[in-house]
Amino acid sequence: MTGKLGIGIITYNRKDALQNVIASIKSHTSTAHELIVADDGSTDGTPDLLKQKNIPHITGRNKGISWNRNRVLWYLKEEKLCDWIIILEDDCFPTIFGWERPWVNAIERYGHVNFMPEITIEIDNDISSGDGTPENPFIAPMHQALCVGYHAKALAYVGYLDIRFEKYGEEHVEHTQRFLRAGYGGLSQHLSPERGQLFYLRGGLDTLPSHSHGSHELAMRNRAIHDTIRHEPLYRHPWRTDEEMFEFREEISRVWPGPMPTLEGETQLFDGIISLGGDEIVNQAIEAHYGRTGSRLFDQFLTPFHTLISLFQHDFSELLSTKCLYGHHNALRCRDTLLVYHNCLEKQAGEHTSVEMFHAQLPLLRHRFHTMIQEIDSLCHRSQRVLFVRSWRDSLFYAGQHRPAHVASASFQTLVEAIAARYPSLDFRVMFVNFGKDHVADSRMIFANTDTPDTCSRDEELAGWGRMFSDYRIGLTP
Known part of the structure; x- marks a missing residue:
């Protein structure tokens, strides 16, 4: 037997x-x-x-x-x-x-x-x-x-x-x-x-x-x-x-014991923190914990991980692709990039998003996004040390905030190399949040998980992010 x-x-x-x-x-x-x-x-x-x-x-x-x-x-x-x-x-x-x-x-x-x-x-x-x-x-x-x-x-x-x-x-x-x-x-x-x-x-x-x-x-x-x-x-x-x-x-x-994070002994100070999306919770958490935030670029749309890499690799040229747009839960999705535009369009309360609305506002969107990309570039070129933060959640459908086990791993190394190619003289780290037990042996990456339940109130979620920033001793220079 x-x-x-x-x-x-x-x-x-x-x-x-x-x-x-x-x-x-x-x-x-x-x-x-x-x-x-x-x-x-x-x-x-x-x-x-x-x-x-x-x-x-x-x-x-x-x-x-x-x-x-x-x-x-x-x-x-x-x-x-x-x-x-x-x-x-x-x-x-x-x-x-x-x-x-x-x-x-x-x-x-x-x-x-x-x-x-x-x-x-x-x-x-x-x-x-x-x-x-x-x-x-x-x-x-x-x-x-x-x-x-x-x-x-x-x-x-x-x-x-x-x-x-x-x-x-x-x-x-x-x-x-x-x-x-x-x-x-x-x-x-x-x-x-x-x-x-x-x-x-x-x-x-x-x-x-x-x-x-x-x-x-x-x-x-x-x-x-x-x-x-x-x-x-x-x-x-x-x-x-x-x-x-x-x-x-x-x-x-969260079964214990799980892989323990490797934390540096002293506070890790950065000149700036830049959200790479997931959803707008990243910037909200940065602002709630530090009292200031960086560019709001990635609050405007939801970006799948592979598309995020492509944006950095191709100078954000695909950011406002007008090909193959279609309605997606009162937002718009591009079939080529799988970008979901959900926060960027000006509309009245109760007004539904449409492809026609997107085209009508396209000049304004191009100007706004170009300005936000310049803000990111300016911060990275004048700073000595920058922290990028990427959350797992990048879907309008998924109600939870943590990446389920047994799904395809993201290309962490490829994203880091794409950022390094765009800012070759910058000392940076990328904090990947709520990607579960993933880990890559590269000192430029930090893997962290919030301790809040998978579904919880926004206040609980923000508090969990704050505890995580404190646990990993992430600080901003004055």
Whole structure:
């Protein structure tokens, strides 16, 4: 039997218990595995502890058990491509070396399996058969989530926990019943899967007494939600809206530990900062943080990265191409350059942009853009050191601000060489912001990411840019 094991821990405000679980997993697990902790916005110092101990972890806003368990499931299944996934709550821990081997065996056999602690067997024994082994698991109707095993193939059909459940209660029950409906992890009773019998393992794990973060009121609200969605289709995504997808993806992209930025020890002083676009947020952030800004040229239009390179290489000759213009979401796009003109035309409130309007204002646009290009050239020729800033976002469609993983890398080196060719005597740096984990070994480049969620208010976004400028010790000469 071949495959890859992933082990996850879900936690919230139980820092001391979490340390015990992590230590137990490390000392008692015999199989090579991926480890991840999902922290649901703890306020007790849990994220700092995990950083200090260099434990891989995902964190974000407090969103409840469904969202937090989905963080682990997604990361281990989609990012680490694990076949067998075991998730422990922060009050459940291994006690026997090699504890995971029976779990892998059972997950491979049944696709989904749960843990039954000894205290449950003693107090609430509702076991109909079995001895709690992979070959002959307990069969019982109860639902517990102290430790749960999932096979990636089963998850591919069943999907993730439903995030409509609030905070705590019913979320694991509903998810388990979908596994039963799909034929995994127990014996489903036709037409009433809530009465199905689940497979359980015993032994190798123990639990700590802990205070629940839920309440009876929450449990009743979640039970009502469960009754409403009971017969919906099996598969659920970890999100229900585009905004939730952006937030979830951003959390996954910030899994710790990631590549640490290389920061110079002293403040990096520049005579000027020039926005290379993405969108107008770059200049807004510069102005908000430093109280002054450079040319507004790249606020006038959205510039794809490859077009930005071409503009520098060809003396901005393609900037106002009138070939193949067409309407694009109340803006105009050029099919040749893919430039989107969205802020540059003079128009009345409520008036729609048109190709005719663009042609009518073309002389004014040529004069304005020529003046702005001269401002950039003048600053670069009279300055000793200049910082260029390029944001990833260059689309009217994309609601988030960070570059998703697995998309084509930009030609960072080509842009830097194009700027160097235009200003051969200039000492400059280019700060590439929110391009994720990209990196190029060239001292003229700085790669940075803001710490704000992928979708947030403009004030939060500007504050994130300010923190980033401070973290990288970017300063302007008086």
